[in-house]
Amino acid sequence: MQPTAAATFAAPLDAVGPESPRWSAWRRHFERNKRRPLPRVDDAGEIPNAWRAPLSRSLARFQLGEGGEGRIAKEIWRVRLPGIDDDYRVALGHFVAEEGRHARILGAMVRALGGELLRNQWTEALFVRGRRLAGTRMKLLVLLAAEVIGIGFYGLLADRLPEGDIRRALREIAADEQSHLQFHRAYFRTETTSAFRRALFVATWRTVATAACATVLLDHRATLVALGIPSDRAARRLLDLIARVEDDVLA
Numbered sequence: 001m002q003p004t005a006a007a008t009f010a011a012p013l014d015a016v017g018p019e020s021p022r023w024s025a026w027r028r029h030f031e032r033n034k035r036r037p038l039p040r041v042d043d044a045g046e047i048p049n050a051w052r053a054p055l056s057r058s059l060a061r062f063q064l065g066e067g068g069e070g071r072i073a074k075e076i077w078r079v080r081l082p083g084i085d086d087d088y089r090v091a092l093g094h095f096v097a098e099e100g101r102h103a104r105i106l107g108a109m110v111r112a113l114g115g116e117l118l119r120n121q122w123t124e125a126l127f128v129r130g131r132r133l134a135g136t137r138m139k140l141l142v143l144l145a146a147e148v149i150g151i152g153f154y155g156l157l158a159d160r161l162p163e164g165d166i167r168r169a170l171r172e173i174a175a176d177e178q179s180h181l182q183f184h185r186a187y188f189r190t191e192t193t194s195a196f197r198r199a200l201f202v203a204t205w206r207t208v209a210t211a212a213c214a215t216v217l218l219d220h221r222a223t224l225v226a227l228g229i230p231s232d233r234a235a236r237r238l239l240d241l242i243a244r245v246e247d248d249v250l251a
């Protein structure tokens, strides 16, 4: 049985603690991941015809988002944040590259479904605009929210799809997003060392993550309906993840 998003929340790197983030371990983790071959996604014959168009539209929107996070990898070398070092900066660059790999896999899924890739889209434009206006910390928080969306949505879709290339590839991406979430969470653990900073994190995290999840639920509602995924189940999964991230950062 494939693990659910909640069941896979704690991975081996969970041992990385708030006092000693061990960014070198994350650097090695991403370097190992880089050696993986791309999963094969050239057949979508198992996907029911009625699901193909809405599913490919949703995957094309995610494809756009996965490919649009490059700036932070350069910006991180120009800022001084407590608790990070050059290993963190290199790991963040690898993380961005891994998101680019997700974009390539999602692109293959869209093509296999007979869909078309997008050049721009309003929710992605909103995320990009928000990130560019924000400081580095806020950008990292938005990335943390994006991991919640990725884990929740890719997991929901994979749970619903029949066994095949697309389902397997979505599970692989969702597993990567779990690791990304832990990577960003490790950073925010180093950030939330005082009562004030913890309160600030809670207020900002709840606002950003809830707004991001509501936007995505709205944007992908046609796909949820087409695949017969109740929107309240999708919302519950995302809200559970938001609450767990908060608990884990503050733990």
Ligand SMILES: [Fe+2]
Residues within 6 Å of the ligand: 066, 098, 099, 102, 150, 173, 177
């Ligand atoms: Fe991703």
Ligand SMILES: [Fe+2]
Residues within 6 Å of the ligand: 099, 146, 147, 150, 176, 177, 180, 181
């Ligand atoms: Fe990610």
